[in-house]
């Protein structure tokens with residue numbers, strides 16, 4: 218990295234906030250996406266908003282690419298730095314700076330870990346709904362940048378629905394202070410922009426009252442298609458599940474191999490469903506759900522609260538447990554209309570058989586999201602290539618079913634190459650203009666998400 222820039226970074230934050238040693242930088246070359254790696258030139262451990270403002274200004278002056286980094290749990294390689302990039306790590310910015318009990322709002326720094334914030338809200342009797350399964354490591358800043366969802370997203374919304382204010386440092390326009398209602402259009406551009414328009418330095422979030430009653434059901438089906446057809450029926454029936462998660466047989470097998478959770482191993486497809494609300498609402502919806510599951514050919518196992526907690530914990534651990542089937546994986550994240558869930562599942566399983574790749578499929582079915590995970594052994598280059606060859610097939614299958622490229626993980630570097638399959642040329646041109654309006658020199662997370670000039 219340019220010595221003048223290094224000297225400037227030292228002046229801005231001091232040596233204790235700057236990593237330059239290649240051995241220390243190695244860990245910053247990865248995120249949770251397997252098979253993607255970059256080589257950053259330096260890492261700044263940001264501690265304040267001013268630190269980020271000055272650091273970004275220095276990077277702009279020297280034309281060095283920049284990447285904000287939170288928990289590095291991205292599954293679309295959006296937190297894998299371009300070679301030579303300056304990584305701006307927000308993990309030292311972990312303060313909850315304001316809490317307004319009357320308006321049920323809290324203001325946080327970007328490095329606050331999602332689960333810590335959800336616990337903070339719960340201790341005050343409030344509910345922070347966005348619950349990505351990575352909540353133990355992901356940060357609120359990263360959740361804003363990816364517009365993270367989770368099992369609660371269908372009923373309670375994704376991160377975007379909770380954000381009422383943002384402060385974001387942009388390369389062209391400096392620090393923007395944005396409030397919902399006044400600057401919605403700009404806020405909604407920044408949310409989900411994967412760190413490509415600026416770095417979020419402060420987030421104000423709306424909390425809700427905690428739902429009072431819950432009931433959990435597990436329903437095993439003979440195969441994945443039957444379970445997904447039942448999802449379409451549940452969603453058409455008017456029942457509003459708080460959570461409705463789908464797991465195929467390979468996913469259940471991987472969980473059971475990692476620990477004995479007690480899932481029904483003989484189910485070809487499994488639905489885990491949570492209903493919540495006031496007592497009468499939960500009772501009525503549960504009765505309707507049980508009838509519907511039975512007539513759809515599924516079991517209706519009532520799950521007691523202790524077992525439900527264990528199973529939700531297992532659900533959050535799926536990504537890690539898949540290593541029990543094959544050591545590595547590349548995950549997809551398509552989202553399709555409910556009527557297309559079962560046919561999309563069949564088409565992907567067929568493609569997996571044709572390519573001789575084991576594909577586990579699970580997802581937040583209430584959103585229409587499916588996560589086909591292509592499993593492989595990294596020491597077997599042919600199997601690895603076969604697994605990666607399914608990426609465009611899965612993307613096209615989802616698009617062909619009337620769906621979208623990403624339900625929640627974003628495009629990052631994994632699905633950026635397919636962006637021109639999803640949008641027409643005028644839309645791609647409009648996207649390029651938006652990116653340039655914020656970042657004319659393309660220094661913010663270049664290579665992630667946006668169409669290139671050639672696409």
Ligand SMILES: Cc1cc2nc3c(=O)[nH]c(=O)nc-3n(C[C@H](O)[C@H](O)[C@H](O)COP(=O)(O)OP(=O)(O)OC[C@H]3O[C@@H](n4cnc5c(N)ncnc54)[C@H](O)[C@@H]3O)c2cc1C
Nearest residue numbers: 287288289290291350351356358359360362365366412417
């Ligand atoms: C086991 C597992 C389960 C997951 N489950 C879910 C799920 O249920 N739902 C879901 O939506 N996702 C899920 N994910 C994906 C991932 O956790 C989310 O995308 C999450 O929001 C990323 O947060 P992070 O702090 O780790 O961000 P990082 O991975 O560090 O960064 C992700 C992107 O955000 C940008 N970024 C980070 N901080 C900032 C900032 N302050 N300002 C601007 N840009 C920033 C980065 O530059 C990068 O582009 C899962 C991942 C794993 C590993």
